[in-house]
Amino acid sequence: MKQIAFALALTLAAPAAWAADKLPLSQISNYLNGLKTVETTFTQVNDDGSLSTGKLWIERPGKMRFEYDPPNSAVVLARAGTVQIFDPKSNQPPEQYPLKRTPLSLVLARNVNLGQANMVVAHDFDGTATVVTARDPKNPDSGRIELMFTGDPIELRKWVIHDNAGSQTTVLLGQLSTGGNLSNDLFSRSKRSGSGNR
Numbered sequence: 001m002k003q004i005a006f007a008l009a010l011t012l013a014a015p016a017a018w019a020a021d022k023l024p025l026s027q028i029s030n031y032l033n034g035l036k037t038v039e040t041t042f043t044q045v046n047d048d049g050s051l052s053t054g055k056l057w058i059e060r061p062g063k064m065r066f067e068y069d070p071p072n073s074a075v076v077l078a079r080a081g082t083v084q085i086f087d088p089k090s091n092q093p094p095e096q097y098p099l100k101r102t103p104l105s106l107v108l109a110r111n112v113n114l115g116q117a118n119m120v121v122a123h124d125f126d127g128t129a130t131v132v133t134a135r136d137p138k139n140p141d142s143g144r145i146e147l148m149f150t151g152d153p154i155e156l157r158k159w160v161i162h163d164n165a166g167s168q169t170t171v172l173l174g175q176l177s178t179g180g181n182l183s184n185d186l187f188s189r190s191k192r193s194g195s196g197n198r
Contacts, residue, residue, distance in 0.1 A: 022125035023151050025114040028132060031154045032112040036060055037182050041174035047167035055193070056173070061110035062099070063187045078108060079187045086190040094190070103145035103161055106134055122146075129157065 038058040045051060054068040066076040075086040078099050085095040099105045106112065106119070114120050114134060121144065122133035130151065135144040146160040160170045186193065 023130040029112050029114045037180055039177040043172045045170040057182055057186050059182050062108050065186050075190050101142045103143050
């Protein structure tokens with residue numbers, strides 16, 4: 001229960017000017033298409049209620065890096081259409097799977113069009129933020145993603161990934177730093193950013 005309360009407190013404490021009304025899908029698509037680079041911290045709430053924290057970098061289209069804080073210390077890279085999970089505690093090669101098989105591919109796409117037929121399955125306003133639930137109409141069995149946006153100015157604050165097994169993973173974003181130049185090494189090496197790869 002403490003972990004859940006902590007996650008809720010983080011959501012309530014997220015710095016934002018709350019949206020006064022539901023944002024149109026066209027405006028959200030334009031925002032995501034204009035989001036070229038992002039650097040931020042994140043808190044991940046796992047399906048079992050446990051918490052992980054770390055740093056996140058995005059370079060659209062197609063690139064994302066999650067770097068988890070100790071004791072997890074894993075690195076997750078999305079690049080060249082593939083997602084790789086590097087676990088420093090494992091002697092096994094990194095897990096790999098196609099980016100298009102995860103709903104995050106919708107955020108990393110070259111051209112985000114939430115008006116595409118059968119992509120958005122829900123478009124709601126919860127009183128403070130616009131929540132869009134989407135899935136890839138070409139890969140409906142890859143799960144769905146719930147994206148939360150605040151408005152004025154519009155900003156992505158959180159996402160929840162639901163897989164087809166019924167589990168969900170929530171990622172709460174810290175303050176977004178956008179528009180900067182990111183090192184290519186961030187998306188080409190699994191070594192942690194504090195270990196001389198930047």
